Amino acid sequence: MSPLEQIKPQVRAMKPYTLTPHEVAHKMNQNENPLGFPEALKDEVLARMRQQDWARYPDFHSAELTEALARHIGLSPSQVIVGNGSNELIYSTLAVTVGPGDAVVIPVPTFSVYKLIATVLGATVHEVLMQAEDNFALPTEQVLALAQAERARIVVLCSPNNPTAQSYSLAEIRRLCAESGALILLDEAYQEFSAQNLRGLLDEFPNVVLLRTFSKAMAMGGLRAGYALTSEVLAQEIRKGQLPYALNSFTATAAVVALENMALFEEQIALIRAERERLFAGLVALSFAQPVPSDANFILIRFEGHTPQAIFDHLLARGILVRDVSASPGLAGYLRLTVGAPHENDALLAALGELAQGP
Ligand SMILES: Cc1ncc(COP(=O)(O)O)c(C=O)c1O
Structure with a gap:
């Protein structure tokens, strides 16, 4: 065999x-x-790393970075999950929500990693095609109908979307949060370049997981730092799907230095x-x-x-x-x-x- x-x-x-x-x-x-x-910030990260004991494991949930992010965004640290790039948080969110036969709805074209991970986990991925003629707008009715018919656990929305570079209408996103019955995985990897900020949805909807990253605007793609923002109860569950010590000390230090120098x-x-x-x-x-x-x-x-x-x-x-x-x-x-x-x-x-x- x-x-x-x-x-x-x-x-x-x-x-x-x-x-x-x-x-x-x-x-x-x-x-x-x-x-x-920036070079000066690299020096600062290296100086701080020299002070640390590299033999020791990092603290479990990168408390310093988690607290810095919570202050930066105006949430409680219990609502912030840091991870090894937002890819890792896509993985842990899907790992604790979907298994064989569960439905995930994804408007496409979009970042291909959502489908890849959902498929590895055995979920059934339902894609809804966005049309060039519509400027790749969200096909809300179709997404909603599919999510409801398939009792989808997750709807993934990437805004601004990769690769179309379009942000979805806030009203349409809000409608999906309110009516789909699913958990909405909102990927804002490019938020810093966008005119839109979906952070406010966290105050309105308990079923939103917002993903952000240090890889793009903060020039840290090589270091792998991302974060998820959600309700305290969902954050507790998603953390269970993460590997222990997902974020290494070096990356956590660099992310703190980046936040201090926004x-x-x-x-x-x-x-x-x-x-x-x-x-x-x-x-x-x-x-x-x-x-x-x-x-x-x-x-x-x-x-x-x-x-x-x-x-x-x-x-x-x-x-x-x-x-x-x-x-x-x-x-x-x-x-x-x-x-x-x-x-x-x-x-x-x-x-x-x-x-x-x-x-
Ligand atoms: C939409 C989107 N989400 C997530 C990621 C992954 O980012 P990270 O480096 O934080 O894992 C990318 C990277 O290209 C992306 O385009």
């Missing part, structure tokens, strides 16, 4: 979540902060938002590119007369790495690119401009 037979069939049938690495000058494929973690990140965020508008205008000016308005730090673009692969290769040859999302549901013809530093956005617009002039 092959040992592979012991692996769940739905896992064997799945494609892994992976990304081909490329060494490039301009990395615009993972929605990271191109300005980086003003520096606010400056970076303002610059990235301004660059987003400049990049968007530059893309609109290209006859063959149709960018989707963005409320995040990345832009989804439909290209005409060039395949996504051709654009990807053209940019890669010039040291610019973007994300080909054309295999995602409803996104044939689309690429996604992260707003870069000013010189990177210049390089990108120049490279695309070459295509406008023809071969």
Whole structure:
């Protein structure tokens, strides 16, 4: 008997979540902060780490970071769960809610990790397609009908959504919170770049789990820190699904230093938002590119007369790495690119401009 037979069939049938690495000058494929973690703050993190005893386990729930986050957001520490990136909190939330046969409803295209984890856990994933013609708006009626008919345990809403960069209407999100009967997993990984903030929903609805991360705006993708905000009772349950000591001392220290210095990140965020508008205008000016308005730090673009692969290769040859999302549901013809530093956005617009002039 092959040992592979012991692996769940739905896992064997799945494609892994992976990304081909490329060494490039301009990395615009993972929605990271191109300005980086400020050097002075790196020094501060290293200094604090030198004071710590690395032999000792971190405290169980990273109390210092949890309390700092609670103050920052205006919640009780009992409502804050910190984890090893928001991916880990997606995992622990789903681990304590769904098992074989349970329904999860996900509007797509969206971040693929929700489906991946739900599937590994044996849940049945119901996807609802959002349409380009509707600017990828939330198909609320369909989501609601499915959630109710399937008695879904979870509805996942990512706002601003990756990869469409659109924020959903607050009224529609509120309706799903009130009427779906499900727990609403709200992923706000890109909140800092957005005009919207869903934090207020926590005061209104007991069935909301809000996910945020230090990976994007706070330039800490490599360190893996995320957090979930929810009611005290749900937080207690979700913590049971986490691995002990999910967050290491180094990352927790860096996250505390980041929170103490939010003003520096606010400056970076303002610059990235301004660059987003400049990049968007530059893309609109290209006859063959149709960018989707963005409320995040990345832009989804439909290209005409060039395949996504051709654009990807053209940019890669010039040291610019973007994300080909054309295999995602409803996104044939689309690429996604992260707003870069000013010189990177210049390089990108120049490279695309070459295509406008023809071969
Ligand atoms: C929507 C969304 N949620 C969560 C994540 C994962 O972030 P983290 O680094 O916090 O695990 C990403 C990363 O790309 C994302 O795009």
